[in-house]
Amino acid sequence: xxxxxxxxxxxxxxxxxxxxxxxxxxxxxxxxxxxxxxxxxxxxxxxxxxxxxxxxxxxxxxxxxxxxxxxxxxxxxxxxxxxxxxxxxxxxxxxxxxxxxxxxxxxxxxxxxxxxxxx
Numbered sequence: 001x002x003x004x005x006x007x008x009x010x011x012x013x014x015x016x017x018x019x020x021x022x023x024x025x026x027x028x029x030x031x032x033x034x035x036x037x038x039x040x041x042x043x044x045x046x047x048x049x050x051x052x053x054x055x056x057x058x059x060x061x062x063x064x065x066x067x068x069x070x071x072x073x074x075x076x077x078x079x080x081x082x083x084x085x086x087x088x089x090x091x092x093x094x095x096x097x098x099x100x101x102x103x104x105x106x107x108x109x110x111x112x113x114x115x116x117x118x119x
Contacts, residue, residue, distance in 0.1 A: 006058050013054040016071070020047045024077045027086040044096035045103060048074060052104025060112075066099055074098075 022059045023031060048070060074097030082089035 001057075007052075009054055010058050013051065013058065016047075016051055016054060020051065021073075021077055025080055025084060025087065027084075041092060041096040042075070044093050045100035048097040048100030049104035049107070052101045053107050056105065056108040063105070067105065070101055071098055 051070055052067065055062055055070065059066045071094075074094050078089040078091070079095055081087035
């Protein structure tokens, strides 16, 4: 992968991680109305699938380290939600984060397998 592409993916990863945390911690009244109508667990799964895919594309050497760090990140967000007073922590959200990580990892493995076969 071209170094500029890797830099762009890494920037997208970090921006996505920051936006996911902000969206998870601000009062729901501050979010667009459409965000509140989408199934919460689905949002968690999609968000963490996206982070897993972006992260694995640029951190191929240590995939388990990245995935464990992302799951811990999801857990920290849940703990922070518990202390906000306007959001609620749910362990089912952390489970949805983990499912999202599995989905993102599966997509990454599929992409990697296809790239290897095309060489």
